[in-house]
Amino acid sequence: MIGSLPSYxxxxxxxxxxxxxxxxxxxxxxxxxFLVPLVAIALTLLLAYAPFPLPGGVQQREANFPKEIQLPFxxxxxxxxxxxxxxxxxxxxxxxxxxxxxxxxxxxxxxxQFWNFSFDSAYNxxxxxxxxxxxxxLMSLAAVCLVVIINGWKSIGAANRQAxxxxxxxxxxxxxxxxxxxxxxxxxxxxxxxxxxxxxxxxLILFAAFMASQKPIREKITExxxxxxxxxxxxxxxxxxxxxxxxxxxxxxxxVLLRTANIVNADYNHRLALSQANTNGTLTYQYxxxxxxxxxxxxLYRVDMAQTNFALANAIATNAKKNEQGQPVLTDQDKQTIxxxxxxxxxxxxxxxxxxxxxxxxxxxLASIYRNITGVAQNxxxxxxxxxxxxxQRDPLNPALRVSVGGIYYAAKNYDLAxxxxxxxxxxxxxxxxxxxxxxxxLRDKGDxxxxxxxxxxxxxxxxxxxxxxxxxxxxxxxxxxxxxIATGQKSTTDQGANALDGTDVNxxxxxNPPEVATPAAVQRNPDTNLPDLSPTPQPxxxx
Numbered sequence: 307m308i309g310s311l312p313s314y315x316x317x318x319x320x321x322x323x324x325x326x327x328x329x330x331x332x333x334x335x336x337x338x339x340f341l342v343p344l345v346a347i348a349l350t351l352l353l354a355y356a357p358f359p360l361p362g363g364v365q366q367r368e369a370n371f372p373k374e375i376q377l378p379f380x381x382x383x384x385x386x387x388x389x390x391x392x393x394x395x396x397x398x399x400x401x402x403x404x405x406x407x408x409x410x411x412x413x414x415x416x417x418x419q420f421w422n423f424s425f426d427s428a429y430n431x432x433x434x435x436x437x438x439x440x441x442x443x444l445m446s447l448a449a450v451c452l453v454v455i456i457n458g459w460k461s462i463g464a465a466n467r468q469a470x471x472x473x474x475x476x477x478x479x480x481x482x483x484x485x486x487x488x489x490x491x492x493x494x495x496x497x498x499x500x501x502x503x504x505x506x507x508x509x510l511i512l513f514a515a516f517m518a519s520q521k522p523i524r525e526k527i528t529e530x531x532x533x534x535x536x537x538x539x540x541x542x543x544x545x546x547x548x549x550x551x552x553x554x555x556x557x558x559x560x561x562v563l564l565r566t567a568n569i570v571n572a573d574y575n576h577r578l579a580l581s582q583a584n585t586n587g588t589l590t591y592q593y594x595x596x597x598x599x600x601x602x603x604x605x606l607y608r609v610d611m612a613q614t615n616f617a618l619a620n621a622i623a624t625n626a627k628k629n630e631q632g633q634p635v636l637t638d639q640d641k642q643t644i645x646x647x648x649x650x651x652x653x654x655x656x657x658x659x660x661x662x663x664x665x666x667x668x669x670x671x672l673a674s675i676y677r678n679i680t681g682v683a684q685n686x687x688x689x690x691x692x693x694x695x696x697x698x699q700r701d702p703l704n705p706a707l708r709v710s711v712g713g714i715y716y717a718a719k720n721y722d723l724a725x726x727x728x729x730x731x732x733x734x735x736x737x738x739x740x741x742x743x744x745x746x747x748x749l750r751d752k753g754d755x756x757x758x759x760x761x762x763x764x765x766x767x768x769x770x771x772x773x774x775x776x777x778x779x780x781x782x783x784x785x786x787x788x789x790x791x792i793a794t795g796q797k798s799t800t801d802q803g804a805n806a807l808d809g810t811d812v813n814x815x816x817x818x819n820p821p822e823v824a825t826p827a828a829v830q831r832n833p834d835t836n837l838p839d840l841s842p843t844p845q846p847x848x849x850x
Contacts, residue, residue, distance in 0.1 A: 310376065310498075312497075312498035312499070313498065313499075315498075316491060316494050316495060316498060317347065319491065319494060320487065320491055321343065321344065321347075323487050323490075323491075324487065325340060327462060327483055327487070328340070353365070353368075354368040355368075375420050375423065376429060376499070377407075377425045377427070377428060377429050378418070378429065379429045379430075381411065381412060381414070381415050381418075382428045382429035382430075382433050383429070383433060384410070384411075384412050385403075385406055385407055385410045385411055385412075385428070385433075385437065386406070386428055386433040386434070386436045386437040387436075388406075388409075388410035389406040389409075389410055389436075389437035389438075390436050390437060390440060390441075393440055394440055394441055395440045395441055395442060396439065396440045396442055396443075397435075397436070397437060397438045397439040397440030397442075397443060398437060398438055398440075399438060400438055400439070401426075401438070402437075402438050402664075403425070403426055403427055403428055403434055403437055403438055404424060404425070404426035404665070405664045405665070405700070406437050406438070407424060407425050407426070408424065408666045408700055408701040408704070409700060409701070409702075411703060412703075413703050413734060415703070416703065416705060416734055416735040416738075417735070417736075417737070421735065422706060424667065427500035428500050429499075429500070430496060430497050430498055430499055430500055431447070431496040431497075431499070431500050431501050432444065432447065432448075432496060432497065433500075434500045434501075435447050447496075450513070451493045451496065454489045454490065454492075454493055454513060454516070455490055455493060457486075457516070457517065457520060458486035458487070458489050458490045458516070459486075459490075461482050461483065461485075461486040461516075461519075461520060462483055462486050462487075464482075481519065482519050482520075485512070485515055485516040485519050486516060488512055488516070489512055489513055489516040492509045492512060492513070495509075568600045568601060569600075569601055571600050572596070572597045572598075572600035572601035572604070572607070573597070573601075575593045575594070575596040575597040575600065576593070576594065576597040576606070576607055576610070578593045579591075579593035579594045579597065579610065579614075580610075583614075587614065587617060587618050587621065588618075590614050591611075591614050591615075591618065594607060594610055594611045594614060595611075598611060603661060604661075605657075605658040605659075605661040605662040605665060605668055608654045608655070608657045608658035608661065609654075609655070609658045609667070609668055609671050611650075611654045612650075612651045612652075612654035612655040612658065612671060612672070612675060613651075613671060613675075615647045615648070615650045615651035615654060616647070616648065616651040616675055616678065616679075618647050619643075619644045619647035619648050619651065620678075622636075622640055622643060622644055622647075623636070623640075623644060626640060648679055648682065648683075651675050652672075652675060652676070652679075652817070655668070655671055655672035655675050656672065658671070658672065659672055659696075664700060665700070666697045666698075666700035666701035666704070666707075667697075669693050669694070669696040669697035669700065670693070670694065670697040670707065670710075672693045673689075673690045673691075673692075673693025673694040673696075673697060673710070674690075674710070676689040676690035676693055676817075677690040677710075677714060683817045684817060685817045685818070685819075685820035686817055687714065687718065688820035688821060688823060689817060689820060689821065690714060691711065691714060691823045691824075691825070692820075692821040692822070692823050692824050694707055694710055694711045694714070695711075695823060695824030695825055695826055696824055698711075698826040699824065699826065702826065703734055704734075705730070705731035705732075705734040705735040705738050705741060706731070708727045708728070708730040708731035708734065708741075708829075709727070709728065709731045709738075709740055709741055709744060711727045712724045712725075712726075712727030712728040712730075712731065712744060712745075712748070713744065715727065716744070716747075716748050716751075719751075721748050721749075721751055721752035722752070724744075724748040725745060725748045725749060725752065725840060726828060728741050728742075728744045728745035728748055729741075729745060729829075729837060729840060730828060730829040732745060732832075732835050732837055733829045733830065733831055733832040733835050733837070734829055734832070736832055736834040736835040736836070737768055739765055739768050739769060739777065739781070742761050742762075742764050742765040742768065743762075743765050743780070743781060743784070745761050745837075746758045746759075746761040746762040746765060746784060746788070747784070749761060749840075750784075750788060750791075755788055755791055755792050756792065757838040757840065758788050759785065759788040759789060759792060760838045761837065761838065762781065762784050762785040762788055763785060764836045764837075765781040765784070765785075766778070766781045766782055766785055769781055
């Protein structure tokens with residue numbers, strides 16, 4: 307939350323409340339103490355955001371400090387409103403905002419700098435509740451916030467009146483005032499940021515402490531008894547209801563705590579796996595195995611395990627000795643290991659989509675695995691296209707998915723469909739350089755050099771802000787090549803880079819019964835996209 311304007315507003319409100327609720331004579335006596343936080347905040351902001359450079363690299367540290375990216379309010383509102391429209395009463399369910407995001411995000415989201423990120427939380431807690439818990443959840447949250455604000459204001463007023471009637475008790479009600487201010491600020495935080503598990507538990511404990519500090523609430527005590535009593539040797543009567551309630555609590559709590567311990571341990575092993583992902587593939591694999599064994603119902607572990615299995619198989623093929631044709635020479639043991647790892651990769655990806663079929667990311671990962679084993683598995687291309695189609699159904703405005711599908715058709719030399727999907731990506735994101743570049747190459751290899759030149763020129767225009775980047779140089783080289791081909795009437799294609807697994811004589815034989823490809827509909831032409839008028843493309847045909 308550091309660095310955002312709403313957080314600074316909440317900070318000012320907190321300081322103003324503390325200052326205005328303090329007694330004037332106390333402020334005069336301890337003015338320096340009241341000024342310390344104000345001066346510290348002002349100095350921190352000056353060092354971080356001053357328009358002139360300061361010694362010590364403070365501003366550079368502030369600029370490089372990791373900050374959470376928050377979903378903009380207008381986009382978050384559109385997503386939550388769309389989810390509420392389709393599920394108005396009870397919402398889409400707890401922890402489902404990620405699915406709402408991919409299904410309902412507006413097309414203008416693709417113009418944001420973080421367009422390729424996915425968000426599992428809304429702008430604030432109210433929009434989060436509106437989407438996931440519907441009207442029932444939103445009214446419940448609003449009722450809790452209203453009760454806290456009303457009782458907080460009453461508590462502050464009562465403490466002021468008590469102190470005013472008796473000047474000797476200047477510090478009376480300090481704890482009650484502090485809890486009241488903190489509780490009301492928690493409601494403010496609900497309005498400027500979505501809560502996490504830690505923050506929501508802390509807030510609930512704070513609310514409970516504040517309500518328990520209120521004398522009218524403490525006096526409203528109801529004693530419950532079942533009439534079951536025990537007698538001691540001294541003929542004293544003991545009510546057994548608290549003991550029975552405690553035993554019932556233990557019966558329920560023990561299995562819950564054991565399950566919680568497994569969940570925490572699984573998440574810990576998953577975190578260890580992520581820390582080793584770029585350095586030690588074997589340790590990553592072992593930690594993920596432990597995480598899956600402890601909590602096998604988490605699709606995230608399955609997705610990471612699928613990618614790890616494929617990465618290990620690809621590493622074996624990459625590090626193998628090459629023959630004169632540049633193909634890897636593998637031992638029988640290497641072939642068996644690669645085949646096992648690839649089969650496990652496919653199986654883990656399938657389990658992930660079975661555990662969470664609404665996740666576009668799970669379908670995308672599974673489709674990418676199928677795509678990368680097309681050289682060693684029959685029907686993998688059909689499975690890959692179907693997987694990407696399912697991912698697009700769940701994330702229809704993601705241009706990166708369209709580029710991936712276009713790349714598959716381009717590799718299969720189906721240039722018409724490659725052009726269609728690259729055009730879809732450009733229409734979804736008018737400044738998507740990768741879509742324009744790939745579209746230009748597909749048009750070139752189809753033989754449409756004039757349109758390829760027009761698209762290449764648009765690619766160069768999008769990159770001309772920084773002409774020293776490799777992307778700009780590659781786009782400029784492509785444009786010069788196209789101009790030369792047009793001048794000489796030459797036509798040629800570009801060879802595709804081979805996957806490390808291609809030519810390994812490995813066969814993954816569990817991809818039978820290829821599905822009917824779930825091909826998404828074409829995207830409507832975007833007036834902001836500078837594309838030539840390309841002719842309609844035929845229906846998809848999968849070729850092996």
